[in-house]
Amino acid sequence: MSTTTFAQALNRALRDSLTDDPDVVVLGEDVGTLGGVFRITDGLTRDFGEERCFDTPLAEAGIAGFAVGMAMQGFRPVIEMQFDAFGFPAFEQVVSHIAKMRNRTRGRLTLPLVIRVPYAGGIGGVEHHCDSSEGYYAHTPGLHVVTPGTPADAYSLLREAIASPDPVVFMEPKVLYWSKAELDLPATTAPIGTAEVRREGSDVTLLTYGPQLPTALKAAEVAAAEEDWDVEVVDLRSIVPFDDETVMASVRKTGRCVVLAEAQGFAGVAGEVAARVSERCFHSLAAPVLRVSGLDIPYPPPKLEHSHLPGVDRVLDTIGRLQWDDEPDLTYAGGPGDRAEAR
Amino acid sequence: MTDVQHLLPCPEPVRFMDEAGTLVPGGPGELATERGYALPSDDDLLAVWRAMVLGRRFDSQATALTKQGRLAVYPSSRGQDACQVAPVLTLAEQDWFFPTYRDSMALVARGIDPVEVLTLLRGDWHCGYDPVATRTAPQCTPLATQSVHAAGAAYGMKRRGNGGVALCYIGDGATSEGDFHEALNFAAVFEAPAVFLVQNNGYAISVPLSKQSKAPALSYKGVGYGIRSEQVDGNDPAAVLAVTRAAMEHARAGDGPFLIEAHTYRLEAHTNADDATRYRTKEEVAQWQGRDPIVRLQRYLLDRGALDQARVDEVTAEGEALAADLRARMNLEPEVRPSELFEHVYSTPTPQLREQAHMVAAEEAQVMHG
Numbered sequence: 001m002s003t004t005t006f007a008q009a010l011n012r013a014l015r016d017s018l019t020d021d022p023d024v025v026v027l028g029e030d031v032g033t034l035g036g037v038f039r040i041t042d043g044l045t046r047d048f049g050e051e052r053c054f055d056t057p058l059a060e061a062g063i064a065g066f067a068v069g070m071a072m073q074g075f076r077p078v079i080e081m082q083f084d085a086f087g088f089p090a091f092e093q094v095v096s097h098i099a100k101m102r103n104r105t106r107g108r109l110t111l112p113l114v115i116r117v118p119y120a121g122g123i124g125g126v127e128h129h130c131d132s133s134e135g136y137y138a139h140t141p142g143l144h145v146v147t148p149g150t151p152a153d154a155y156s157l158l159r160e161a162i163a164s165p166d167p168v169v170f171m172e173p174k175v176l177y178w179s180k181a182e183l184d185l186p187a188t189t190a191p192i193g194t195a196e197v198r199r200e201g202s203d204v205t206l207l208t209y210g211p212q213l214p215t216a217l218k219a220a221e222v223a224a225a226e227e228d229w230d231v232e233v234v235d236l237r238s239i240v241p242f243d244d245e246t247v248m249a250s251v252r253k254t255g256r257c258v259v260l261a262e263a264q265g266f267a268g269v270a271g272e273v274a275a276r277v278s279e280r281c282f283h284s285l286a287a288p289v290l291r292v293s294g295l296d297i298p299y300p301p302p303k304l305e306h307s308h309l310p311g312v313d314r315v316l317d318t319i320g321r322l323q324w325d326d327e328p329d330l331t332y333a334g335g336p337g338d339r340a341e342a343r
Numbered sequence: 344m345t346d347v348q349h350l351l352p353c354p355e356p357v358r359f360m361d362e363a364g365t366l367v368p369g370g371p372g373e374l375a376t377e378r379g380y381a382l383p384s385d386d387d388l389l390a391v392w393r394a395m396v397l398g399r400r401f402d403s404q405a406t407a408l409t410k411q412g413r414l415a416v417y418p419s420s421r422g423q424d425a426c427q428v429a430p431v432l433t434l435a436e437q438d439w440f441f442p443t444y445r446d447s448m449a450l451v452a453r454g455i456d457p458v459e460v461l462t463l464l465r466g467d468w469h470c471g472y473d474p475v476a477t478r479t480a481p482q483c484t485p486l487a488t489q490s491v492h493a494a495g496a497a498y499g500m501k502r503r504g505n506g507g508v509a510l511c512y513i514g515d516g517a518t519s520e521g522d523f524h525e526a527l528n529f530a531a532v533f534e535a536p537a538v539f540l541v542q543n544n545g546y547a548i549s550v551p552l553s554k555q556s557k558a559p560a561l562s563y564k565g566v567g568y569g570i571r572s573e574q575v576d577g578n579d580p581a582a583v584l585a586v587t588r589a590a591m592e593h594a595r596a597g598d599g600p601f602l603i604e605a606h607t608y609r610l611e612a613h614t615n616a617d618d619a620t621r622y623r624t625k626e627e628v629a630q631w632q633g634r635d636p637i638v639r640l641q642r643y644l645l646d647r648g649a650l651d652q653a654r655v656d657e658v659t660a661e662g663e664a665l666a667a668d669l670r671a672r673m674n675l676e677p678e679v680r681p682s683e684l685f686e687h688v689y690s691t692p693t694p695q696l697r698e699q700a701h702m703v704a705a706e707e708a709q710v711m712h713g
Contacts (some may be wrong), residue, residue: 051502057532062491062525069495072439072480073503089521096485097492104469104481107687142688165690193693241693 001182009151010040010172012185013158014078018048021076024162026053028063028080028116037082038118038177060086064093064115068101071111078162084119085128091136098167099142114161115169119147120211120262122175122309124302130174131299132263134210137169138239138272145239146192147171149213151181153237156189164192173211195243197250201232204256204319207247207273209236211262212310219315229319239269244276251277252284256322258292260310265293287323350571352562353378356606357586358576362634364642371582378573380585385649387432391580392644393658394428395637398448400662401457404669405447405464409615413673414464418445422610425580425636426542428452430510430587435595437500437507440479441493443486445542445609446512453479457665458672467677486517490526490539497535497600508536508594510587516547518561527568527602536594538601540587542577544609549622562604570602577605578636581643608634681707 004012017024026041032055035042044053056063060081067077081087087094094115102110121130138145144166148154154172161168190196198213199220208216213235220231234250236243251257257277261270274289292310300308321331357375359382360366371380383391402421409417420427427448434440434453442449450460455472462471463482470481480496483489493511500507517523518541530537541561545552558564565572571593575586583605590601608631612619619628644650685692685700692700 057525057528059521059525059528061488061522062494062529065488065491065522065525066495066498066529069492069497069509070499070502072474072492072496073499075499075502092485092488092522093491097488100469101481102689103687105474105687106468106470106683107690108476109474109481110690144689242695244694 004183007177009155017162060090064090078114084131135268144168147210193241195246199233201230203230205250208260251281350566352574356576359581394452395424404666419611429584441489441511487520487522494530497537515543530600531568534599541604548613565602572602574604577607
């Protein structure tokens with residue numbers, strides 16, 4: 001066992017994929033000589049040559065569209081969007097072509113490519129560097145949307161994404177790049193489309209993914225120590241496909257559920273997950289499914305991001321509102337604008 | 344001083360023959376000749392002429408089918424016949440073609456079954472032909488997006504070392520899209536064997552070129568990317584063939600991408616749903632009808648004795664047979680299966696799609712038995 005960071009695990013996954021399959025190519029802005037702004041592609045050009053890992057002009061739609069063309073010629077491009085919000089110029093290529101090509105052509109033309117998106121905040125980044133963009137992709141049929149939360153998953157899921165016959169949007173939580181694990185690589189974890197129970201518990205299911213996994217685990221620890229709540233933490237890992245089975249089994253067992261996601265909550269992934277749980281587990285639920293998400297605001301400036309990011313306290317507070325005492329939830333009743341007060 | 348002269352297009356569109364099918368005195372000009380644009384042989388021009396006659400018959404049949412309600416919509420390329428067929432005939436076995444939604448005639452010239460060409464517009468699926476088997480990308484509706492694919496595919500072929508070239512069609516309006524610029528830039532930087540052909544028909548639906556661009560000509564846009572560029576009379580089939588052929592050879596030889604602007608005109612409205620009288624005059628249309636590429640080439644070939652009336656009748660009959668076959672097959676109601684909606688989204692449907700497939704299947708069963 002050796003100590004491996006999330007970033008190193010990703011780098012190793014790219015290396016092993018480049019070694020195993022001569023059709024794999026890595027391209028994007030600064031992925032060559034520099035090794036990526038987060039060093040995820042560190043040394044790939046040096047070790048595999050310009051043909052296998054190369055810099056492109058600074059144009060994200062161009063990168064995505066160019067990868068489509070290369071995939072048409074049998075390559076397996078892995079493209080980097082550098083930062084979440086920098087991926088938006090490529091949106092048309094992703095939505096209108098990458099996601100749809102297989103369907104448009106009745107499966108005759110497939111695009112086995114991976115779009116790596118360093119995403120979400122918690123790193124003190126300035127605007128346009130911290131967006132949670134997974135919801136846009138998850139709302140687009142034809143894409144797989146995967147987001148690892150551990151170094152082992154970072155390695156295994158990326159290997160699987162590159163080998164997949166379908167396009168995969170691979171969402172890398174920037175805040176986890178420097179997280180570590182004792183790990184021997186190569187490692188194989190559960191496949192894309194499966195959620196994992198990261199901590200077993202009996203009182204409440206905390207569903208989360210990506211950048212908020214450490215928050216969830218920490219909240220579970222504190223809940224056990226201070227509140228005597230036994231929290232089960234489920235890491236979704238894959239937003240599309242979604243593992244209803246693991247999620248629902250956990251909620252049916254615990255009878256309570258909180259969905260934790262860093263993205264702004266309105267019309268997002270957390271809302272979809274909460275709806276699915278409510279539709280499928282209604283008779284097992286002792287309380288409504290609650291969400292803890294980012295605020296419905298543009299990502300805040302660094303000095304204010306602590307108010308935006310769901311922290312342990314907000315998670316515990318929400319768990320506390322799961323009608324443990326069968327009383328209605330009036331925590332925030334009577335505030336300014338409350339209807340009762342207005343009357 | 345930076346030498347850009349070799350990248351710039353000829354000051355006037357390259358042209359071999361006038362509207363009457365008479366060779367222009369002095370040929371296409373010194374620069375064009377220097378660049379190797381040679382008048383094609385009679386045999387090559389006969390092939391272009393035949394493909395245009397068949398293509399136009401296909402086009403008019405598709406327009407008729409739309410009026411009968413057999414197609415949801417049809418964007419005609421009547422008048423652009425030379426641009427539609429001549430470049431496609433220069434494609435070699437391994438080359439890839441990237442068409443837009445207006446390029447149905449080009450797809451027929453490419454040898455794709457006309458019914459498969461019209462699948463998109465009939466509405467029983469999106470792309471009717473096999474893009475891999477035909478090395479032809481699905482007809483592209485989002486403007487200019489296919490040009491970046493062409494750049495990537497061209498680079499892919501270069502990497503494969505198979506000598507293939509990507510030929511990409513694009514319209515004048517789409518040259519305003521960012522993807523067009525990104526495509527030219529990527530193709531140039533990676534020295535990709537790609538040929539971009541802009542069919543400048545003067546209008547993006549209703550918006551005239553004067554409101555689209557202040558470039559001296561759209562072909563001048565290549566120079567900023569370091570791309571060899573040319574402009575051609577798009578209604579002169581000989582010029583379109585000669586310039587495209589030179590461009591394809593340039594790309595195939597490893598000399599990088601090539602941009603062609605073909606000045607042409609769409610005689611029909613944008614689609615059957617459009618009313619072109621709102622934005623252009625009868626006089627203008629009549630003027631362009633007088634520049635018909637088929638009439639022009641036919642006269643040239645007849646005058647030279649390369650073509651006779653018997654052959655004209657033969658190919659006309661061939662066109663009628665194509666149209667009759669198309670009518671017969673398009674008049675059959677296509678079979679659609681709601682279950683297919685779920686089959687191609689992913690290589691393996693997600694559990695969520697399987698659930699919805701079951702729901703739709705149950706609804707179908709109820710309709711059939713209920």
